[in-house]
Amino acid sequence: MTMASRLILITIFISISYVDCVQTVNGRVKIFIGLTSGCPNARNFITSQLVPAYAEYGKFLDLEFVPWGKTERHENGTVTCQFGDNDCWANRLQRCVLNHLRGNPDAQLQYMACEYRQPYPAFQLGSFQCAREAGMRIAAADFCVNNPQIDTLDEEAEAKSTDPIEIIGVVPSIVFNDNIDVSTHWQAFRRLASVVCFALADDSSTGVLGCQI
Numbered sequence: 001m002t003m004a005s006r007l008i009l010i011t012i013f014i015s016i017s018y019v020d021c022v023q024t025v026n027g028r029v030k031i032f033i034g035l036t037s038g039c040p041n042a043r044n045f046i047t048s049q050l051v052p053a054y055a056e057y058g059k060f061l062d063l064e065f066v067p068w069g070k071t072e073r074h075e076n077g078t079v080t081c082q083f084g085d086n087d088c089w090a091n092r093l094q095r096c097v098l099n100h101l102r103g104n105p106d107a108q109l110q111y112m113a114c115e116y117r118q119p120y121p122a123f124q125l126g127s128f129q130c131a132r133e134a135g136m137r138i139a140a141a142d143f144c145v146n147n148p149q150i151d152t153l154d155e156e157a158e159a160k161s162t163d164p165i166e167i168i169g170v171v172p173s174i175v176f177n178d179n180i181d182v183s184t185h186w187q188a189f190r191r192l193a194s195v196v197c198f199a200l201a202d203d204s205s206t207g208v209l210g211c212q213i
C-alpha cells in the first residue's frame with residue numbers, strides 16, 4: 001500500500017468515526033429543528049441541507065420543526081424574539097400552520113421551505129402566502145395567530161426549545177433522537193445528508209449504502 005492510499009484510508013476511517021454518532025431507532029431517525037423566522041442560518045440550513053437530505057432519505061425521517069428560537073418571555077407576559085416583532089409574528093404563524101399540518105410531514109417540510117426561501121413571505125412580508133399554499137384557510141390562520149391564549153402551541157414550543165438553545169446556543173438547533181449534542185449539531189448543520197446516511201447505513205434494515213462524507 002502506498003503512503004497516499006494509506007493516508008486516504010486513515011482519513012476515511014477518522015471521518016466515518018466522526019459522523020458515526022447518530023443511530024437509527026426502529027429504522028428511523030428523528031430530527032428536531034429549532035429555528036426562528038428571521039435567522040439567515042436557518043434559511044441556509046433548510047434550503048441547502050434539509051430539503052436535499054429529505055428528498056433522499058425522507059421516508060426514514062421524522063422531522064419536528066419548532067419555530068421559537070431564542071424567544072424570551074418577560075415577567076409582564078410579553079415575549080421578544082431575536083429578530084423583532086416580525087420574527088414573533090412569523091414564528092407564531094408557523095406554529096399554527098405546522099399544527100394544522102400535523103401528521104403530514106411532507107406538507108410540513110414543503111411549508112417551511114416556502115417560509116424560509118425568498119421572499120420569506122411570513123417574516124419579510126407579513127404574508128399568509130405559504131400558509132395558503134399549504135391549504136390552510138387565511139381566516140383560520142389569522143384567528144390562530146391572534147389568539148395564542150386559547151391553545152398551548154407557544155408553551156409547547158418554549159418548553160421544547162429551552163434545553164437545545166441552552167446547550168447548543170445557536171439557531172437553528174439540530175437534535176437527533178432527543179439526544180442534544182453540540183458536535184452532532186454542527187456535523188448536521190454542515191452536512192446533514194451525510195450524517196443521516198451514515199446512521200441509516202449502520203442499520204442493515206434500511207438498505208442504505210454508499211454514504212459520502
Ligand SMILES: *[C@@H]1O[C@H](CO)[C@@H](O)[C@H](O)[C@H]1NC(C)=O
Nearest residue numbers: 073074075076077078079080
Ligand atoms: C415587558 O417587559 C419587557 C422586558 O422588561 C419590556 O421591554 C417591555 O417593554 C414590557 N412590556 C410591557 C407592555 O410592559
